[in-house]
Amino acid sequence: MVGSELISAEEAAALVGSGSTVMVGGFGLVGTPLTILEALVASPGVRDLTTISNNVGEPGKGLGKLLLAGKIRRVIGSYFTSNPDVLERYGRGELEVRLVPQGTLAEAIRAGGAGIGGFYTRTGVGSELAEGREVREIDGQLYLFEKPLRADIALIRAHRADALGNLTYYKTARNFNPEMATAADVVVAEVDEIVGAGELDPEHIVTPHLYVDYLVRAEITLRSGPEPLLDRTGGG
Amino acid sequence: MVGSELISAEEAAALVGSGSTVMVGGFGLVGTPLTILEALVASPGVRDLTTISNNVGEPGKGLGKLLLAGKIRRVIGSYFTSNPDVLERYGRGELEVRLVPQGTLAEAIRAGGAGIGGFYTRTGVGSELAEGREVREIDGQLYLFEKPLRADIALIRAHRADALGNLTYYKTARNFNPEMATAADVVVAEVDEIVGAGELDPEHIVTPHLYVDYLVRAEITLRSGPEPLLDRTGGG
Amino acid sequence: MSASPVAHEIARRVARHLRPGDVVNLGIGIPTLVADHVPGGVRVFLQTENGMLGAGPTPGPGRLDPELINAGKLPITEDVGASYFSSSESFAMIRGGHVSVAVLGVLQVDRLGRIANWAIPGRPVLGVGGAMDLLAGAKTVVVATTHLTKRGEPKIVEECSFPLTGDRPADLVVTEHATFSVDEEGLVLEEVAPDSAFEWVRANTLAPFRVSAEIGAESAREGL
Amino acid sequence: MSASPVAHEIARRVARHLRPGDVVNLGIGIPTLVADHVPGGVRVFLQTENGMLGAGPTPGPGRLDPELINAGKLPITEDVGASYFSSSESFAMIRGGHVSVAVLGVLQVDRLGRIANWAIPGRPVLGVGGAMDLLAGAKTVVVATTHLTKRGEPKIVEECSFPLTGDRPADLVVTEHATFSVDEEGLVLEEVAPDSAFEWVRANTLAPFRVSAEIGAESAREGL
Numbered sequence: 001m002v003g004s005e006l007i008s009a010e011e012a013a014a015l016v017g018s019g020s021t022v023m024v025g026g027f028g029l030v031g032t033p034l035t036i037l038e039a040l041v042a043s044p045g046v047r048d049l050t051t052i053s054n055n056v057g058e059p060g061k062g063l064g065k066l067l068l069a070g071k072i073r074r075v076i077g078s079y080f081t082s083n084p085d086v087l088e089r090y091g092r093g094e095l096e097v098r099l100v101p102q103g104t105l106a107e108a109i110r111a112g113g114a115g116i117g118g119f120y121t122r123t124g125v126g127s128e129l130a131e132g133r134e135v136r137e138i139d140g141q142l143y144l145f146e147k148p149l150r151a152d153i154a155l156i157r158a159h160r161a162d163a164l165g166n167l168t169y170y171k172t173a174r175n176f177n178p179e180m181a182t183a184a185d186v187v188v189a190e191v192d193e194i195v196g197a198g199e200l201d202p203e204h205i206v207t208p209h210l211y212v213d214y215l216v217r218a219e220i221t222l223r224s225g226p227e228p229l230l231d232r233t234g235g236g
Numbered sequence: 237m238v239g240s241e242l243i244s245a246e247e248a249a250a251l252v253g254s255g256s257t258v259m260v261g262g263f264g265l266v267g268t269p270l271t272i273l274e275a276l277v278a279s280p281g282v283r284d285l286t287t288i289s290n291n292v293g294e295p296g297k298g299l300g301k302l303l304l305a306g307k308i309r310r311v312i313g314s315y316f317t318s319n320p321d322v323l324e325r326y327g328r329g330e331l332e333v334r335l336v337p338q339g340t341l342a343e344a345i346r347a348g349g350a351g352i353g354g355f356y357t358r359t360g361v362g363s364e365l366a367e368g369r370e371v372r373e374i375d376g377q378l379y380l381f382e383k384p385l386r387a388d389i390a391l392i393r394a395h396r397a398d399a400l401g402n403l404t405y406y407k408t409a410r411n412f413n414p415e416m417a418t419a420a421d422v423v424v425a426e427v428d429e430i431v432g433a434g435e436l437d438p439e440h441i442v443t444p445h446l447y448v449d450y451l452v453r454a455e456i457t458l459r460s461g462p463e464p465l466l467d468r469t470g471g472g
Numbered sequence: 473m474s475a476s477p478v479a480h481e482i483a484r485r486v487a488r489h490l491r492p493g494d495v496v497n498l499g500i501g502i503p504t505l506v507a508d509h510v511p512g513g514v515r516v517f518l519q520t521e522n523g524m525l526g527a528g529p530t531p532g533p534g535r536l537d538p539e540l541i542n543a544g545k546l547p548i549t550e551d552v553g554a555s556y557f558s559s560s561e562s563f564a565m566i567r568g569g570h571v572s573v574a575v576l577g578v579l580q581v582d583r584l585g586r587i588a589n590w591a592i593p594g595r596p597v598l599g600v601g602g603a604m605d606l607l608a609g610a611k612t613v614v615v616a617t618t619h620l621t622k623r624g625e626p627k628i629v630e631e632c633s634f635p636l637t638g639d640r641p642a643d644l645v646v647t648e649h650a651t652f653s654v655d656e657e658g659l660v661l662e663e664v665a666p667d668s669a670f671e672w673v674r675a676n677t678l679a680p681f682r683v684s685a686e687i688g689a690e691s692a693r694e695g696l
Numbered sequence: 697m698s699a700s701p702v703a704h705e706i707a708r709r710v711a712r713h714l715r716p717g718d719v720v721n722l723g724i725g726i727p728t729l730v731a732d733h734v735p736g737g738v739r740v741f742l743q744t745e746n747g748m749l750g751a752g753p754t755p756g757p758g759r760l761d762p763e764l765i766n767a768g769k770l771p772i773t774e775d776v777g778a779s780y781f782s783s784s785e786s787f788a789m790i791r792g793g794h795v796s797v798a799v800l801g802v803l804q805v806d807r808l809g810r811i812a813n814w815a816i817p818g819r820p821v822l823g824v825g826g827a828m829d830l831l832a833g834a835k836t837v838v839v840a841t842t843h844l845t846k847r848g849e850p851k852i853v854e855e856c857s858f859p860l861t862g863d864r865p866a867d868l869v870v871t872e873h874a875t876f877s878v879d880e881e882g883l884v885l886e887e888v889a890p891d892s893a894f895e896w897v898r899a900n901t902l903a904p905f906r907v908s909a910e911i912g913a914e915s916a917r918e919g920l
Contacts, residue, residue, distance in 0.1 A: 126863025
């Protein structure tokens with residue numbers, strides 16, 4: 001298709017199949033596609049998801065709400081401590097958890113999108129996360145082997161899109177989103193604004209349009225303030 | 237030091253030690269720091285360099301001029317066919333050549349700057365460049381192992397710098413420059429323009445200032461047209 | 473450099489296989505000409521591995537920007553919606569399978585569709601460029617080549633005498649005389665060009681190939 | 697959240713070690729306070745691993761941008777010359793040794809200067825964040841910690857009972873009572889805080905440590 005198709009949050013949610021692996025951008029709730037996640041919470045058939053995301057949102061918000069809706073079976077990320085619901089479900093044996101250092105997570109997602117079969121990182125050497133893992137000495141240093149991560153679908157959050165699907169991001173809401181845009185079979189970007197093709201400076205585009213399949217307009221945002229967000233995500 | 241120091245091309249050339257490994261940005265002459273290279277050609281003591289650059293410039297221009305000046309002992313890059321001087325010196329046994337596929341070259345430089353001990357790529361599997369190299373099967377695909385590349389000094393070409401050393405690039409003159417800025421002990425950026433700190437939009441900076449040690453003003457550029465360039469590089 | 477009518481004919485035949493929205497990387501030589509023959513109504517996006525998506529046509533007189541070039545080091549322009557990125561990002565894109573179609577020139581193609589396009593035996597090999605990355609990474613690899621060398625020798629051969637560019641076979645091989653697809657067992661003749669004959673293709677293709685159902689029927693009708 | 701005077705004192709003692717132009721990553725807790733104590737005339741650049749160089753102080757009232765946060769998820773501002781980048785670029789920066797100083801909080805430090813700061817045994821481990829990357833990659837790792845736990849137990853121990861964050865030792869360990877450097881053989885006491893005593897440090901540090909020449913001379917003068 002020429003250009004990225006503008007769809008509704010509900011249509012985006014319908015692209016997520018039960019049992020699939022879903023990348024979700026964001027660091028906490030910043031840079032998370034809250035509008036699509038809200039539609040996914042309301043999507044009746046979807047369950048048994050594996051999510052790849054730095055956190056599981058915040059308690060009851062973003063991915064955290066999806067967790068409470070019982071739709072997540074497995075989480076891959078770097079920091080879940082800030083969401084007690086993760087601990088509780090993990091303790092009850094309802095949730096599988098794979099913990100990856102944050103930089104290794106980001107690099108594995110990049111590798112997944114970049115055709116890299118695996119890479120070696122110093123991060124985690126000598127820690128419990130290295131147990132049972134392949135360690136290799138390269139030029140006198142020990143490294144851990146890490147394989148790429150890919151997903152069936154990536155739900156990302158950007159700032160501006162043009163009609164082709166080129167993307168720019170906003171401040172620290174960029175985080176994992178550009179890499180996730182490269183590492184999934186289907187990529188949906190939730191954006192604040194859609195401008196005409198040619199209206200984004202070619203030097204400023206962070207994610208070229210070939211990575212983006214669908215666009216969704218952001219309706220639930222952090223910038224409308226914490227209270228409205230609470231209202232929106234607390235409902236439905 | 238706070239900020240990147242503005243130095244002359246001659247001072248930049250003096251940072252290059254004999255026998256050292258030098259990364260030089262550019263694809264052909266586009267995105268190559270021609271002003272610094274010109275000063276390096278005129279730098280009497282420098283020899284036995286190993287260069288890491290996609291090409292060896294063009295015949296008699298850019299790195300090609302440094303080659304004719306007898307200062308290069310070894311070249312690592314992807315495409316030297318367009319410079320017959322490389323073939324001639326290689327044939328006479330005066331030049332060592334290491335050929336790396338272009339994408340593997342770019343990725344190895346990135347790895348060198350990113351603390352990656354090595355990576356696996358599909359590129360080159362089944363070709364002569366894979367002979368004698370480590371091949372590994374990962375998830376049913378064969379991959380070649382590749383180690384990172386680093387240099388003692390990187391001579392790069394950017395467009396605008398601010399006083400801190402943040403950089404932006406110009407069109408296809410970007411090429412290998414942003415990665416090289418991350419992968420050398422000392423980084424010198426030749427730029428068209430230097431603006432005050434804060435005058436580059438934080439969202440548009442491609443190379444954050446922490447990678448850049450020195451700035452040099454570009455005096456020899458492609459944009460002044462092919463004829464002036466020929467005159468300049470043909471002389472001195 | 474003006475290209476021959478045959479080169480343009482091959483490029484035209486390749487361009488018919490492009491679909492709207494395809495991201496296309498064009499190699500040096502005949503592949504470059506494909507840009508001139510994309511059918512009307514089919515918008516494709518040209519990726520050039522030196523760091524650009526949305527490469528536009530050759531600039532008009534006086535509009536040349538010496539810092540805006542394609543991978544063949546020829547001047548280009550900026551298409552609407554273009555973007556620039558670094559070499560490592562460009563090859564991440566290529567290796568990661570995000571380029572829909574790479575059109576490559578070749579020295580030879582073997583019976584399995586594997587290609588040789590970067591080195592000539594007995595001559596020092598001093599250039600590989602992006603050929604191996606494009607072959608390894610592009611979603612679809614299309615070979616655009618003359619059926620014979622300038623000396624009249626077939627380029628589609630049983631085994632390449634030139635070094636292979638990689639182990640990944642091309643998906644489509646297009647010459648001025650014929651189009652072959654490639655499956656696990658090797659080459660399948662899909663089409664003979666209107667002005668060419670099946671017998672000519674058979675005589676000038678040294679690799680064994682199967683014949684698609686359509687061509688088979690056609691050949692039977694012609695009594696071959 | 698207002699921090700204790702002791703926390704600020706530790707942060708102040710760490711900040712003295714920063715040099716003009718340092719790129720500094722501050723961990724959560726006491727390390728975050730270091731930003732408030734950077735000596736006048738020393739300009740440092742704060743890197744935050746969620747994708748920013750040049751993090752500025754907490755925004756004033758009404759100036760909060762909910763999409764501009766640090767790695768502790770606290771609101772920040774944009775310093776002059778700041779830049780944004782993605783997570784993979786941020787950790788490339790960190791792993792690649794481009795961050796001059798990482799200031800990390802710890803649960804424990806062992807005799808070799810290795811740290812434990814991410815997991816507590818017997819409790820499910822559900823967070824690692826960027827701790828392991830910062831430890832592995834920063835040019836200099838400075839530990840900022842209270843000398844004792846809230847229960848009064850020494851945090852500098854022979855062997856960590858908590859899981860190690862990695863095999864790379866810290867370069868400097870700063871508490872409210874003492875500063876230790878780390879060499880191949882382990883901890884070296886470099887300084888005792890003005891209001892503290894060498895004997896207190898010895899009694900409350902379970903790891904063996906050597907004493908720097910300066911401190912040794914001083915202790916001898918004091919007849920210890």
